[in-house]
Amino acid sequence: MALLEVKDIHTYYGNIHALKGVSFEVDSGEIIALIGSNGAGKTTTLRTISGLMAPREGSVTYDGEEISRMRADLLVSKGISMVPEGRGVFAKLTVEENLDMGAYIRRDGAIKDDLKSAYSLFPRLEERRKQFAGTLSGGEQQMLAIARALMSKPRLLLLDEPSMGLAPVLVDGVFETVQRIASEGVTILLVEQNAHMALQIADRGYVLQSGEVAISDTAANLQQNETVQKTYLGID
Amino acid sequence: MDVLRSRTSRDVLSLGLLSGAFILFTGAVGMVAAFHEREVVDRFISLGQLMLLTAPFVTAYFAAGRLREQGESAPRMLVAGVAVGLLTALPSVILLLFNSDEYRFLLFMTLRLAPLVAASVIAWGRLRAGAEMQTAIGIWLLVAVLVGIVTYSFALIFEVKGDLRSVFVNIDRDWVEVVTFDNRKDLMRGIGALGLVSIVSGLGGSILYLLPTVPRRALIYGLGVTALIGAFGETARLILQENVDRDTLREIFRRDTLRQNAALALFVISTAAGFFWALFGSQARERFSNLDYGPRRAVNTVGFVLFVLLMLMLPWLIGRTLSDVAVTIGIFVLMGLGLNIAIGLAGLLDLGYVTNYAVGAYILAVLTSIGPLGLFKGTFTFWTVIPIALLAAMFAGFIFAVPVLRMRGDYLAIATLGFGEIIGKLAISDWLKPLIGGAQGVQAIPKPIFLGTELKNPEQLYYIVLAASLVTLFVSIRLNNSRTGRQWMAIREDEDVATAMGIDTARAKLLAFTLSAATGGVAGAIFAAKVGTVFPNSFTVFISINVLSLIIVGGIASNPGIVVGAIVLIGMPELLREFSEFRFLLYGALLILMMIKRPQGLIPSKIVTHEAQSGVKPALAAAE
Numbered sequence: 001m002a003l004l005e006v007k008d009i010h011t012y013y014g015n016i017h018a019l020k021g022v023s024f025e026v027d028s029g030e031i032i033a034l035i036g037s038n039g040a041g042k043t044t045t046l047r048t049i050s051g052l053m054a055p056r057e058g059s060v061t062y063d064g065e066e067i068s069r070m071r072a073d074l075l076v077s078k079g080i081s082m083v084p085e086g087r088g089v090f091a092k093l094t095v096e097e098n099l100d101m102g103a104y105i106r107r108d109g110a111i112k113d114d115l116k117s118a119y120s121l122f123p124r125l126e127e128r129r130k131q132f133a134g135t136l137s138g139g140e141q142q143m144l145a146i147a148r149a150l151m152s153k154p155r156l157l158l159l160d161e162p163s164m165g166l167a168p169v170l171v172d173g174v175f176e177t178v179q180r181i182a183s184e185g186v187t188i189l190l191v192e193q194n195a196h197m198a199l200q201i202a203d204r205g206y207v208l209q210s211g212e213v214a215i216s217d218t219a220a221n222l223q224q225n226e227t228v229q230k231t232y233l234g235i236d
Numbered sequence: 237m238d239v240l241r242s243r244t245s246r247d248v249l250s251l252g253l254l255s256g257a258f259i260l261f262t263g264a265v266g267m268v269a270a271f272h273e274r275e276v277v278d279r280f281i282s283l284g285q286l287m288l289l290t291a292p293f294v295t296a297y298f299a300a301g302r303l304r305e306q307g308e309s310a311p312r313m314l315v316a317g318v319a320v321g322l323l324t325a326l327p328s329v330i331l332l333l334f335n336s337d338e339y340r341f342l343l344f345m346t347l348r349l350a351p352l353v354a355a356s357v358i359a360w361g362r363l364r365a366g367a368e369m370q371t372a373i374g375i376w377l378l379v380a381v382l383v384g385i386v387t388y389s390f391a392l393i394f395e396v397k398g399d400l401r402s403v404f405v406n407i408d409r410d411w412v413e414v415v416t417f418d419n420r421k422d423l424m425r426g427i428g429a430l431g432l433v434s435i436v437s438g439l440g441g442s443i444l445y446l447l448p449t450v451p452r453r454a455l456i457y458g459l460g461v462t463a464l465i466g467a468f469g470e471t472a473r474l475i476l477q478e479n480v481d482r483d484t485l486r487e488i489f490r491r492d493t494l495r496q497n498a499a500l501a502l503f504v505i506s507t508a509a510g511f512f513w514a515l516f517g518s519q520a521r522e523r524f525s526n527l528d529y530g531p532r533r534a535v536n537t538v539g540f541v542l543f544v545l546l547m548l549m550l551p552w553l554i555g556r557t558l559s560d561v562a563v564t565i566g567i568f569v570l571m572g573l574g575l576n577i578a579i580g581l582a583g584l585l586d587l588g589y590v591t592n593y594a595v596g597a598y599i600l601a602v603l604t605s606i607g608p609l610g611l612f613k614g615t616f617t618f619w620t621v622i623p624i625a626l627l628a629a630m631f632a633g634f635i636f637a638v639p640v641l642r643m644r645g646d647y648l649a650i651a652t653l654g655f656g657e658i659i660g661k662l663a664i665s666d667w668l669k670p671l672i673g674g675a676q677g678v679q680a681i682p683k684p685i686f687l688g689t690e691l692k693n694p695e696q697l698y699y700i701v702l703a704a705s706l707v708t709l710f711v712s713i714r715l716n717n718s719r720t721g722r723q724w725m726a727i728r729e730d731e732d733v734a735t736a737m738g739i740d741t742a743r744a745k746l747l748a749f750t751l752s753a754a755t756g757g758v759a760g761a762i763f764a765a766k767v768g769t770v771f772p773n774s775f776t777v778f779i780s781i782n783v784l785s786l787i788i789v790g791g792i793a794s795n796p797g798i799v800v801g802a803i804v805l806i807g808m809p810e811l812l813r814e815f816s817e818f819r820f821l822l823y824g825a826l827l828i829l830m831m832i833k834r835p836q837g838l839i840p841s842k843i844v845t846h847e848a849q850s851g852v853k854p855a856l857a858a859a860e
């Protein structure tokens with residue numbers, strides 16, 4: 001059974017019909033890429049899954065449970081964690097305080113250890129523990145946002161454009177990290193503009209177009225798909 | 237003409253005229269004459285005269301600084317000082333001439349010529365900028381007519397009424413007396429005196445700037461302290477009278493005025509102190525920061541203990557009147573620390589804070605009053621009611637928070653503002669009149685009794701406020717460094733992301749409003765006990781605004797800042813009482829100055845400091 005099953009969801013911003021019946025599945029342990037051009041509805045999809053928005057129609061099932069009407073903060077304790085678009089670090093909290101906020105739902109004693117493993121994943125962050133997050137570089141903020149999302153020990157990690165605005169060297173690093181996280185058993189739903197990189201690490205992928213799923217296939221096939229090559233990979 | 241074009245002369249010209257405008261303005265609103273009544277040093281200098289001196293002095297000092305930046309030489313700085321002095325006197329001199337019988341014709345001449353001159357200057361400028369002759373003539377006519385209408389009507393008024401006072405009511409005999417340094421009868425002599433004093437002060441200012449660092453700092457310190465103590469004579473005497481005997485006091489003060497010898501002694505002593513500090517202060521600071529952790533901690537601890545001792549002894553040191561002010565300040569510290577939870581930590585712009593204050597005050601009033609409205613006629617004491625007032629305010633905070641939980645920023649501000657108004661109306665309403673007395677309020681609230689003594693003096697009530705403030709301060713500091721506090725900060729930064737961290741934002745906001753209300757209730761209860769009566773008109777929107785302002789002036793989200801903000805914002809108007817009707821003018825001017833000089837607050841929190849340095853948006857944007 002799929003870990004996450006999105007079925008025919010319709011999500012609106014007021015009168016704006018942003019998602020027009022999106023359906024897809026994510027199995028446990030997979031990396032799923034969600035690609036699409038600007039305004040296709042990728043962020044809206046993630047916001048709907050994470051509970052920040054409720055779909056008007058359709059259902060979202062997580063671990064066998066219907067969650068589309070559940071409050072976002074409760075979903076975190078069920079194991080869904082999100083790295084929001086544009087990083088969304090708390091600029092006026094320090095790096096360490098940001099990480100502690102990531103572990104907000106946890107009251108156990110292992111937080112200290114997880115802090116250590118976050119720092120071993122991103123040594124840069126350890127050097128800047130006491131620095132205000134707003135003063136980090138863009139790349140460091142992205143690292144922090146990912147590390148923070150991991151602090152809640154998620155089973156499903158939603159990543160919204162983790163490579164946005166990063167230098168090519170850093171982009172490679174971010175995707176490597178995503179792979180490493182996946183190898184530790186975390187299921188990943190990855191939204192990306194950088195379709196090329198996303199499809200390289202993903203198992204399967206979905207192409208979103210104007211609020212609808214246009215194509216769905218394995219990552220390898222998508223890379224060969226003509227439309228995908230033309231529109232998203234820039235290959236003529 | 238070229239001299240005027242250089243940057244240096246333009247700076248001197250504008251600074252000098254600014255200082256002249258200041259003198260003229262303060263004179264025109266009647267401040268100079270009113271302050272002349274108040275002597276700073278007995279039979280030597282009045283506050284009004286001190287103002288006339290200070291303006292060119294300070295301006296010349298700064299002008300010299302500007303000149304130094306532009307690499308000008310010392311003699312030119314002295315010349316600039318003289319120029320500033322002259323320019324300061326100039327507007328007042330013109331007004332004096334216009335106001336005198338002999339030279340009034342100058343006024344009429346100016347008024348008649350002004351439109352022609354103004355029109356010609358503007359038209360000429362246009363011509364030089366390449367306008368057609370026809371356009372220039374059109375502009376000339378237009379300006380001449382427009383300016384003419386104004387100046388000719390003024391001329392008409394003056395002609396009919398006979399003098400300037402019909403328009404400038406405060407440009408009267410008293411004013412002339414002050415600015416001419418008592419030479420009203422002989423105008424030329426008076427103008428000479430004013431010019432001379434201005435020039436000498438301006439020169440003094442630039443000389444001061446040229447002095448080497450140590451004597452300069454010492455003199456600034458000495459002059460400043462003497463002038464301040466002289467100006468705030470009443471306050472100084474109040475503090476002193478607690479600590480010295482009557483005869484000594486009489487040696488120092490004649491009523492509220494420093495005697496000449498005392499002023500001289502004060503000046504010498506404070507200059508000497510300034511001298512030593514300028515000489516050894518930085519060394520001492522350096523030595524302190526070079527200390528090891530152990531000894532430095534010891535010094536800090538000693539400092540803290542001394543501070544606590546000072547706080548404990550304060551009422552004895554400052555006497556009754558000022559203790560009363562201290563109690564009011566304490567009440568506002570309580571409210572400031574409370575509101576800071578909502579505004580500073582959680583970013584919830586609550587403009588209805590007065591609600592909690594009113595709830596606390598009325599709860600205490602109704603439960604303890606021995607008057608007709610008292611419910612229990614003295615069975616309940618102050619001490620049992622304080623926790624009740626606290627809980628009641630928290631409850632009110634909770635109830636009012638529920639409907640506004642989903643609102644953000646400006647909308648929240650408006651909604652809470654509305655709640656504050658509702659409370660005011662409820663308090664005065666007929667509906668609640670049987671319970672809380674409507675406009676008459678609740679009377680006969682007994683003072684707190686502690687171990688058999690009635691705490692009826694401000695000196696005694698001070699300790700209640702001190703204790704409450706210390707507890708609140710402690711809780712605030714703990715909150716700042718806890719997950720609860722950080723969860724609020726996370727919401728302040730980004731509500732959506734905070735939710736995505738698993739924070740129940742609705743619950744967290746409710747908690748912020750509720751806790752924030754608690755100290756407001758205690759503050760209200762203490763206020764009610766202090767005053768003994770509770771009236772609806774004590775609970776206006778100005779309480780909310782004051783509490784908000786003290787947080788902003790002190791430094792948002794900064795606990796020490798809030799304490800200092802309360803001292804400045806609540807204490808200052810009390811001290812400025814000596815300046816009678818000009819109190820709020822000065823108060824407003826000082827606030828504006830403070831916000832220009834330190835927009836991040838007097839003691840900004842760490843976070844805001846880094847913001848101000850990196851040029852990110854200022855404090856309140858975060859509370860939005």
Ligand SMILES: Nc1ncnc2c1ncn2[C@@H]1O[C@H](COP(=O)(O)OP(=O)(O)OP(=O)(O)O)[C@@H](O)[C@H]1O
Pocket residue numbers: 013016018036037038039040041042043044045085193
């Ligand atoms: N707050 C909002 N109010 C109204 N319309 C919105 C809002 N947010 C998004 N939309 C609209 O919904 C549609 C989907 O937006 P969404 O942010 O999901 O796109 P996206 O695929 O994430 O794009 P990008 O790659 O540029 O981030 C767009 O047409 C957008 O204009």
Ligand SMILES: [Mg+2]
Pocket residue numbers: 042043044085
């Ligand atoms: Mg997006």
